[in-house]
Amino acid sequence: MSQIKAASPFAPDFEFVNSSTFWDCSCQSAFSFDIKPDICVYTKKSTRRGPTDIAHAELVIEFKWHTHDDPFTFPTLIDEGEDKILSFLRDSKAGVNTAGQITVYAAAQLGSQFCTCVYSVLIIQSYVRLIRWDRTGAIVSEPIDFNQQPHLVEFFRRYFKVLPKLRGMDTTVGVPTADEALAARNCLQLDKDIILAKIAIPSPTLKWQYVIRAQKGEPYTPPGHATRGFEAYDIERGRKVFVKDTW
Amino acid sequence: MGMEMRKYFLGPMPATEFLNTFFPKQSLKKRKIASFRANCFDTVITCETETQAYVPFVSSSFINVSYS
Numbered sequence: 001m002s003q004i005k006a007a008s009p010f011a012p013d014f015e016f017v018n019s020s021t022f023w024d025c026s027c028q029s030a031f032s033f034d035i036k037p038d039i040c041v042y043t044k045k046s047t048r049r050g051p052t053d054i055a056h057a058e059l060v061i062e063f064k065w066h067t068h069d070d071p072f073t074f075p076t077l078i079d080e081g082e083d084k085i086l087s088f089l090r091d092s093k094a095g096v097n098t099a100g101q102i103t104v105y106a107a108a109q110l111g112s113q114f115c116t117c118v119y120s121v122l123i124i125q126s127y128v129r130l131i132r133w134d135r136t137g138a139i140v141s142e143p144i145d146f147n148q149q150p151h152l153v154e155f156f157r158r159y160f161k162v163l164p165k166l167r168g169m170d171t172t173v174g175v176p177t178a179d180e181a182l183a184a185r186n187c188l189q190l191d192k193d194i195i196l197a198k199i200a201i202p203s204p205t206l207k208w209q210y211v212i213r214a215q216k217g218e219p220y221t222p223p224g225h226a227t228r229g230f231e232a233y234d235i236e237r238g239r240k241v242f243v244k245d246t247w
Numbered sequence: 248m249g250m251e252m253r254k255y256f257l258g259p260m261p262a263t264e265f266l267n268t269f270f271p272k273q274s275l276k277k278r279k280i281a282s283f284r285a286n287c288f289d290t291v292i293t294c295e296t297e298t299q300a301y302v303p304f305v306s307s308s309f310i311n312v313s314y315s
Contacts (some may be wrong), residue, residue, distance in 0.1 A: 071256075100252070140259055142259035144262045144263055153282065154266055161275070162274050
């Protein structure tokens with residue numbers, strides 16, 4: 001059963017999909033690791049290609065059933081003398097493995113989508129951690145007893161209620177029209193199976209628009225400048241140009 | 248990747264602070280959406296294995312919800 005529910009009552013425009021047995025079918029990830037989150041959350045309007053489509057997933061939810069799989073723990077002082085620091089990282093192989101797994105999913109999302117940040121949910125049986133990933137690192141919440149405390153439900157409610165921009169989505173990126181796509185494929189000599197995106201670069205007087213080949217998530221940890229370069233079709237001028245995406 | 252990422256994790260951040268920082272109340276559109284009731288995830292946390300928990304995870308929240 002891949003479809004968990006069309007939507008939850010606290011995020012009615014989203015669908016929660018049991019993606020645990022499906023590989024990523026986005027064709028937009030270049031990882032040697034398996035991209036197979038337990039649950040993917042999509043908008044109902046999403047054009048996802050299957051149960052696991054990391055390029056369209058809004059949220060990724062990963063389940064673990066043992067505390068030792070949690071990459072994080074209570075903050076404790078580590079090292080000795082003047083080098084003492086407070087750390088909340090669990091020093092175990094299972095914890096590091098989970099950290100790697102959720103990092104891969106976040107890297108695949110950040111790499112294949114146009115967004116400034118993504119959120120993920122890590123459930124360790126009876127508690128949950130909310131995580132916000134961007135290009136500077138990841139902010140992790142304290143453990144939340146999600147059956148007794150409202151924060152997880154409140155997270156879904158707020159995630160649904162805010163504008164896409166606050167969820168990290170780059171709203172200047174969209175899908176080209178059929179005519180734009182055809183012109184871009186001819187100009188850039190792209191196969192009809194190649195996924196395209198349209199990016200708009202607004203200026204005070206006009207809006208430059210380009211059609212590009214949708215990018216792939218690469219196996220790099222999220223922190224970094226994430227500068228990307230694209231061979232692009234300039235819609236206004238009808239020719240091939242180079243576009244650099246940086247921040 | 249897990250080892251590589253370790254130095255970039257920051258936390259633990261209090262849950263309320265997390266929500267209010269990244270999803271401030273004033274930024275929310277006014278819409279009626281179900282709100283939390285305690286024990287609405289009973290069917291999830293009582294699963295014996297992780298894989299059994301996926302399906303009840305969201306459907307359990309349909310139980311005893313109110314709208315606000």
